[in-house]
Amino acid sequence: MTWFVDDTWIVIIGALTAIACALPGCFLVLRQMSMMGDAISHAVLPGLAIAFLVTGERASFTMFIGAAVVGVLTAVFTQWISSLGKVDRGASMGIVFTTLFALGLLLIVQAADHVDLDPGCVLYGAIEMTTLDVAWEFQLGETWIEVPRAAMVLGSVALFNLIIVVAFFKELKISAFDPELATTQGINANFMHYLLMTQVAVTTVAAFEVVGSIIVIAMLVTPAATAHLLTDRLGLMLLLSAIIGALAAGLGHLLAIVIPPLIGFDGTTTSGMMAVTTGLLFVLAWLFAPRYGWISRLVSRKDVKSPFSGPLPSD
Amino acid sequence: MKTKSYNSAKTLPADDHSPQAPLSIHDLTVAYHRKPVLWDIDLDIPEGKLVGIVGPNGAGKSTLIKACLDLIPTASGLVQVYGQPYKKQRAMVGYVPQRESVDWDFPVSALDVVTMGLYRDIGWFKTVRKKHKEIARSALDRVGIAHLADRQISQLSGGQQQRVFLARALAQDATLYFMDEPFAAVDAATERAIVTLLKDLKNQGKTTLVVHHDLATVSQYFDWVILLNMRVVAAGPTEEVFTAENLHRTYGGKLTLLAEAGHALSQIKRP
Numbered sequence: 079m080t081w082f083v084d085d086t087w088i089v090i091i092g093a094l095t096a097i098a099c100a101l102p103g104c105f106l107v108l109r110q111m112s113m114m115g116d117a118i119s120h121a122v123l124p125g126l127a128i129a130f131l132v133t134g135e136r137a138s139f140t141m142f143i144g145a146a147v148v149g150v151l152t153a154v155f156t157q158w159i160s161s162l163g164k165v166d167r168g169a170s171m172g173i174v175f176t177t178l179f180a181l182g183l184l185l186i187v188q189a190a191d192h193v194d195l196d197p198g199c200v201l202y203g204a205i206e207m208t209t210l211d212v213a214w215e216f217q218l219g220e221t222w223i224e225v226p227r228a229a230m231v232l233g234s235v236a237l238f239n240l241i242i243v244v245a246f247f248k249e250l251k252i253s254a255f256d257p258e259l260a261t262t263q264g265i266n267a268n269f270m271h272y273l274l275m276t277q278v279a280v281t282t283v284a285a286f287e288v289v290g291s292i293i294v295i296a297m298l299v300t301p302a303a304t305a306h307l308l309t310d311r312l313g314l315m316l317l318l319s320a321i322i323g324a325l326a327a328g329l330g331h332l333l334a335i336v337i338p339p340l341i342g343f344d345g346t347t348t349s350g351m352m353a354v355t356t357g358l359l360f361v362l363a364w365l366f367a368p369r370y371g372w373i374s375r376l377v378s379r380k381d382v383k384s385p386f387s388g389p390l391p392s393d
Numbered sequence: 394m395k396t397k398s399y400n401s402a403k404t405l406p407a408d409d410h411s412p413q414a415p416l417s418i419h420d421l422t423v424a425y426h427r428k429p430v431l432w433d434i435d436l437d438i439p440e441g442k443l444v445g446i447v448g449p450n451g452a453g454k455s456t457l458i459k460a461c462l463d464l465i466p467t468a469s470g471l472v473q474v475y476g477q478p479y480k481k482q483r484a485m486v487g488y489v490p491q492r493e494s495v496d497w498d499f500p501v502s503a504l505d506v507v508t509m510g511l512y513r514d515i516g517w518f519k520t521v522r523k524k525h526k527e528i529a530r531s532a533l534d535r536v537g538i539a540h541l542a543d544r545q546i547s548q549l550s551g552g553q554q555q556r557v558f559l560a561r562a563l564a565q566d567a568t569l570y571f572m573d574e575p576f577a578a579v580d581a582a583t584e585r586a587i588v589t590l591l592k593d594l595k596n597q598g599k600t601t602l603v604v605h606h607d608l609a610t611v612s613q614y615f616d617w618v619i620l621l622n623m624r625v626v627a628a629g630p631t632e633e634v635f636t637a638e639n640l641h642r643t644y645g646g647k648l649t650l651l652a653e654a655g656h657a658l659s660q661i662k663r664p
């Protein structure tokens with residue numbers, strides 16, 4: 079196995095994606111809205127396509143804004159349809175995102191005649207190619223560091239999400255736990271909802287274009303769910319989810335290099351492997367987590383006098 | 394009930410310094426998806442009372458509280474807290490929601506949840522400080538579970554979870570409290586603790602409205618009662634209002650009431 083500078087960059091880009099996704103992802107998981115990330119990441123497709131058709135550029139800022147707006151609209155439409163009654167939130171989400179996604183695919187197929195905007199590439203991404211597009215170079219001692227554009231973009235998004243989560247930690251927490259209480263405390267739970275949806279949309283779009291949507295969906299939900307199994311503290315859950323996501327990015331890329339030759343293939347998809355690795359880490363946590371893991375539950379079920387099921391002083 | 398005294402009959406009860414009811418509701422109507430749930434509610438709750446809200450399942454008890462707290466849109470009506478719109482008086486109003494309304498697996502401790510009752514005081518962009526934690530801890534102490542402050546909330550019994558919610562409202566130090574079924578599925582010790590707490594609040598001159606489902610204890614716990622079934626069937630001092638006849642009208646007459654209201658509604662043209 080050989081490891082190049084590019085491999086390091088791929089891992090860094092993957093890790094930044096993971097961190098950017100994990101922070102809003104934790105709140106999605108806790109609000110039992112994991113599918114919203116999925117929905118938004120599909121629904122942004124027409125936004126990308128339209129902005130692309132208008133500007134004719136693949137990586138324009140307009141494209142980014144267009145898609146982010148459509149992402150937030152997904153949340154708005156979903157809310158709107160389910161508030162009409164008779165359609166639950168899951169179903170309205172399904173209606174909105176499949177419709178938008180189909181529209182987006184149509185537009186892309188149309189556009190594909192003229193330009194290279196490949197649906198497959200949008201879905202699976204091409205994280206391996208991202209190192210070719212260098213945005214910034216600087217000299218560190220003897221060596222030149224070439225920072226890929228993808229690292230800059232995802233680094234900015236990760237920083238944006240970090241700032242939001244730190245600045246609005248209390249408000250995000252109370253709105254996720256008890257939106258009605260938030261409202262009585264003068265914190266507009268709706269505003270916090272759309273702030274979170276904006277984060278998800280911005281993150282999804284930024285990552286989508288650079289690394290593809292599969293990895294985004296995996297990174298939004300799985301590391302957050304894994305971290306939830308490992309801790310009872312929200313702050314720690316956020317930290318752990320970022321670490322787990324970054325770890326999955328590193329391991330995923332390593333596996334993408336190591337495994338295919340072993341089974342006689344030479345093609346690798348790093349994005350796919352990173353996504354699979356988040357799943358593997360989840361399974362490990364599900365089995366071995368200290369309190370909520372399958373094994374420790376099995377053990378504590380036998381032990382009837384566990385501290386959590388024992389008689390309580392007031393009962 | 395205390396009557397308001399105005400200097401002259403000509404003086405209108407404007408927002409002067411006349412004593413105001415802690416809660417007054419005028420012509421409140423609430424509908425979910427155009428299906429009316431509360432119809433023409435008119436209530437004036439006197440100060441310092443312990444008020445029971447009683448009615449069958451689906452009578453609109455929770456809806457009444459949520460409408461007062463501006464948590465759901467209302468079709469019409471006006472809710473005032475000490476003579477001002479609720480939105481201006483939020484800090485004076487504490488809310489204890491139904492226990493099922495939150496996810497108890499959420500990664501927070503009992504103390505965290507109680508601290509949430511102080512978020513208004515803490516303010517945006519500020520972090521929870523030691524003094525807030527102390528307030529929260531003493532609220533937990535008042536409900537007898539200070540020793541469980543650091544437990545994750547799913548590792549508490551039902552009664553203890555209910556106490557956490559009560560402590561959260563106490564920490565807020567409101568003057569008007571709404572509690573939605575605090576006695577539902579709690580152990581006997583917790584029930585006694587809640588009753589003591591309610592008496593405490595009353596002795597401090599606070600007004601508390603409590604949704605209650607156990608008819609047997611109503612006259613023992615509450616000095617005022619609202620009998621509710623989509624409309625206010627009766628409201629007033631317990632000994633006057635809590636009668637077999639009124640109860641029959643609240644529970645037994647459920648079908649007729651709904652039919653009447655449904656008929657009344659069908660007469661109204663909607664845009």
Ligand SMILES: Nc1ncnc2c1ncn2[C@@H]1O[C@H](COP(=O)(O)OP(=O)(O)O)[C@@H](O)[C@H]1O
Pocket residue numbers: 425426430448449450451452453454455456457
């Ligand atoms: N979010 C909602 N959407 C639609 N209908 C609702 C909603 N919440 C309550 N309802 C209906 O409103 C009525 C009153 O509900 P609720 O206020 O919860 O009653 P109670 O608390 O007295 O049991 C019930 O018929 C219930 O089905």
Ligand SMILES: [Mg+2]
Pocket residue numbers: 454455456491573
């Ligand atoms: Mg109720």
